[in-house]
Amino acid sequence: MANHYVRPDWVNIIGLRGITENEVYTCFASNKRLLAELPEEVKTQLRKTEYNTPFDDLTTISGNLEMGDAPNHPILGGATEYDIRYFERRTVGISEQARKAINILNKTLHRIKFPIHVLPGVFIGSANNECIHNKEIRLISNPSELKHRWLMKTVNVKNLEQHAKHIIPGRKRIIAG
Known part of the structure; x- marks a missing residue:
């Protein structure tokens, strides 16, 4: 949720169905480690407002809000010195x-990413704004079983009150968009 007006503080994932033969991983990279590894000139560039991340499908098709075009934004900077607003293959640079x-x-x-093979019973809790996570498919040995793979994912915030203006009227904890 690199450009969403409500960015979760935590992302929790539990594996419900999956098989070891299909190697589908959830990978994590620490923002602090990433920043330590990037050259200074790259970090300077990433702090410029020269990036765009289109709104995600769930935000745009929900019908709760008229979103328009996503604004350009920096990748680095925000709530903390290690805040990163980036979504691989969605965030694009608008200059060379x-x-x-x-x-x-x-x-x-x-x-630098760390892969976890999420199988039934595996639980992952991550501080969303302190790491970047993704899904990586390494090997599919049983394609028919892949269709039955099931993860439950929740996104949570520390303080719901700070997002009150985005809650759907009449719903206690559902964000519009």
Whole structure:
């Protein structure tokens, strides 16, 4: 949720169905480690408002809000010095320098990420704004079983009151968009 007006503080995932033969991983990269690995000139570029992340499908098709176009934003900077607003393959650079910085960011992310094979009973709790996470498919040995893979994912905030203006009227904990 690189550009959503409500960014979760935590993302929790539990594996409900899956098999070991299908290697589908959830990977994590620490924001602090990522920043330590990036060259200073790349971090300077990533702090510029030269990036765009289109609104996600759930936000745009919910019908709760008229979203318009997503605003351009920096990838680095925000609530903390290690805040990263990035969604691989969705966030794009709007200048050549921005695209080059994304390329270095991606290479670094993939080098430092930590994979977890989420099988039934595996629970992962992550501080969403302190890491970047993704899904990585390494091997599919049983395609028919992949259709039955099931993870339950929740996104949670520390303080719901700070997001009160985005809650759907009459619903206690449902964000519009």
